Amino acid sequence: MSADPVPADPDVGSALNLDAFNRALIESVGVGIAIVECDGLKVLFQNKRFEQLFGSPANDITLDQLMQVPDLSGLEPGAVETCEISVKQKRRPVTLAAHFSVHEDDGRHVYMVEMHNITKVKELEYMIESYAKMVEKNERALRREKERAERLLLNIMPRTVYEELKTFGVTTPQRFESASVLMLDFVDFTEMAVSKDPLALISELNDIFTGFDRIVEQFGCERLKTIGDAYVAVSGIPEATPDHAQNIARTALLFRRFIRQRNATREEKWRCRIGIASGPMIGSIVGIQKYVYDIFGPAMDLAARMEQHAEPMEILLPEATADHIRGEFRLEPVAAREVKGFGTLDLFKLVGGDEELGVTLI
Amino acid sequence: MARGTIFERYGGFATAGKIVMAFYDRILDSDITGPYFDDVDMPRLMDHQTKFVASVMGGPASYTDEMLEQLHRRLNVTNEAFDEMARLFRETLEEFAMAEEDVETLAREINSRRDVIVSAD
Numbered sequence: 461m462s463a464d465p466v467p468a469d470p471d472v473g474s475a476l477n478l479d480a481f482n483r484a485l486i487e488s489v490g491v492g493i494a495i496v497e498c499d500g501l502k503v504l505f506q507n508k509r510f511e512q513l514f515g516s517p518a519n520d521i522t523l524d525q526l527m528q529v530p531d532l533s534g535l536e537p538g539a540v541e542t543c544e545i546s547v548k549q550k551r552r553p554v555t556l557a558a559h560f561s562v563h564e565d566d567g568r569h570v571y572m573v574e575m576h577n578i579t580k581v582k583e584l585e586y587m588i589e590s591y592a593k594m595v596e597k598n599e600r601a602l603r604r605e606k607e608r609a610e611r612l613l614l615n616i617m618p619r620t621v622y623e624e625l626k627t628f629g630v631t632t633p634q635r636f637e638s639a640s641v642l643m644l645d646f647v648d649f650t651e652m653a654v655s656k657d658p659l660a661l662i663s664e665l666n667d668i669f670t671g672f673d674r675i676v677e678q679f680g681c682e683r684l685k686t687i688g689d690a691y692v693a694v695s696g697i698p699e700a701t702p703d704h705a706q707n708i709a710r711t712a713l714l715f716r717r718f719i720r721q722r723n724a725t726r727e728e729k730w731r732c733r734i735g736i737a738s739g740p741m742i743g744s745i746v747g748i749q750k751y752v753y754d755i756f757g758p759a760m761d762l763a764a765r766m767e768q769h770a771e772p773m774e775i776l777l778p779e780a781t782a783d784h785i786r787g788e789f790r791l792e793p794v795a796a797r798e799v800k801g802f803g804t805l806d807l808f809k810l811v812g813g814d815e816e817l818g819v820t821l822i
Numbered sequence: 823m824a825r826g827t828i829f830e831r832y833g834g835f836a837t838a839g840k841i842v843m844a845f846y847d848r849i850l851d852s853d854i855t856g857p858y859f860d861d862v863d864m865p866r867l868m869d870h871q872t873k874f875v876a877s878v879m880g881g882p883a884s885y886t887d888e889m890l891e892q893l894h895r896r897l898n899v900t901n902e903a904f905d906e907m908a909r910l911f912r913e914t915l916e917e918f919a920m921a922e923e924d925v926e927t928l929a930r931e932i933n934s935r936r937d938v939i940v941s942a943d
Contacts, residue, residue: 551856553864580843586868587842591835594873594883 492575496523498532498562504570513547513556513575523573527558532571537562544578555582617745617753618682618698625745633744639696640708640738640781641684641759643767644672644715647731649689654728664728665689668719675714679707684755691715697743697755705738705784709810712736712775713789719773735766736777736810738784758802765799766807775810782808789813827880828924834881837918842868842875845914854906858897878931891938898942908932 486493492510496503501523514526523529530543541560546553559574613622624631646652654661672691676683681695693711696704712734723729739759746752762778770776778799782791790812799805825831829838846867849855859867870893873883911932915925 551860552850555864583843583846583864583868584839586865587839587872589865590869590872591839591876594876598882 490577492556492573492577494523494573494575495565496571496573498569498571501529501571510573510575513549513554513577523571530560532560532562535560535562535571537564553579555579613751616685616751618743620698621743621745621753625751631745633742634698636697636700636741636743636755638704638738639694639700639741639755639759640704640736640784641695641741641755641763642681642691642693642708642712642715643735643763644691644693644712644732645767646689647733647772652728652730664730668722668730671718671722672715675711675718678714679711681707681711684753694741694755697741705736705781706788708736708738709775709777709785709789709813712810713813716773716775731772733767733770733772734775735763735768735770736775736781737762737766738781762799762802765802769797769799769807777808777810778802779806779808785810828920828928829876829879829881832879832918832920832924835876838872838876838879838881841879841914841918842871844917845875845911846871848910848914849907852906852910855903855910858899858903878928887935887938890935894939895941899940900942901936901940904936904940 486507489507490509492507492513494503494506494510503521503523503526527545527547530541532541535541539561543558545556545558547556548554555578557576557578559576561572563570563572610622613625617625621631649655654664669686669691672693673683676693679695680699680701681693682697684692684694686692693708695701695707695711701707715734716732719730719732737759739757739762741755741757741759743753743755746754766776766778776794785791789810791808792811794807794809796804796806799807832838850859873885875881876883877885908929912925912929915928920928
């Protein structure tokens with residue numbers, strides 16, 4: 461059995477090994493390393509990686525011949541100055557993060573320069589930025605589309621019903637104990653000169669209904685629907701309010717005033733009939749493929765009858781609705797009439813009240 | 823019939839990103855396609871590559887033929903360079919173990935854009 465060889469001087473042996481190991485480490489590391497004189501920037505040492513990044517410089521090369529060196533005059537020992545530089549290897553753009561630090565070596569000051577190749581990191585950054593912008597753009601388009609769809613749906617159903625539909629996918633029919641409905645129709649609509657020109661007609665109706673929508677909104681009512689030249693608005697649906705009859709009466713008066721003011725300045729003279737009625741109603745979305753929010757109940761039919769019985773530019777309402785608003789609005793009784801489906805009813809004309817409202821049109 | 827786009831089925835942006843990087847390396851290394859990118863700055867090239875790769879994979883970017891034509895008009899891309907690009911793209915996809923039929927689908931997508939990308943003999 462032989463003994464293991466023992467170095468004559470173990471300290472010397474390990475020091476030599478450590479030096480060789482350090483050198484091997486510096487050469488094999490994936491970071492470009494160079495030692496540079498502070499005075500004159502002469503390159504004293506560079507590892508293989510550094511050479512690869514900048515080509516193989518001849519002797520006596522200075523660092524500023526290889527790259528744009530930042531101002532290192534204020535660099536304190538222990539501190540690190542970092543900058544990014546771009547070099548081109550063949551046709552490939554390479555981005556390097558350069559770290560500079562000051563060290564003392566045998567009484568002279570040197571810079572230790574480390575070059576980290578961060579090209580892939582930069583490429584990834586650009587790619588993520590590009591992708592993020594793309595996603596943002598798509599999201600904006602999606603949001604716009606959603607808003608457009610929402611606006612369309614809000615045109616055909618009240619917001620609370622829309623929210624219910626959005627959250628649960630279905631809506632439940634709601635019963636409203638007391639609400640009011642207004643129906644407006646134009647007199648001799650088909651005979652009007654403007655009806656011969658479809659584009660002009662739509663433009664006029666669009667203008668008038670937009671004005672109506674603003675009035676409806678002003679009094680917390682809802683436009684339920686328009687059917688041809690007819691406009692239907694409700695109050696007390698889907699949010700119950702004790703003032704539903706007053707709000708619908710104000711709406712009716714402002715509708716009429718809006719038409720009068722409009723007629724005063726336009727060639728085309730519009731005349732409307734307005735019927736109002738109050739009572740319990742059921743509100744629900746009807747249909748699955750084509751959503752229509754509609755309300756049902758005798759008051760709907762009664763409002764339609766009132767509108768039919770009204771004279772041009774007259775607002776007609778039954779006694780039950782008149783009871784809600786008596787004292788606040790000027791009403792004129794008209795002779796009792798036979799109303800189809802409802803028997804003989806005492807009816808009233810809504811003649812005023814709007815002058816005292818102090819509300820402005822549009 | 824597989825569900826979703828190729829972009830979605832192969833892991834979305836995480837995979838598309840790796841494909842972009844690998845494809846980018848290949849086209850820069852090629853002596854046929856590389857020279858086209860000599861004067862293109864990196865952010866612009868990465869932007870182009872990301873959108874292009876995501877687009878052909880059915881991802882969120884959509885490059886219209888008009889945009890592609892505009893981007894390549896001044897590069898004078900030859901049929902040879904286009905073929906090389908298509909070959910390298912196919913190689914990249916194969917490296918990512920993409921199913922043969924999906925590689926074929928993407929190769930067709932690339933080829934369908936030949937007329938708007940190639941502008942030189």
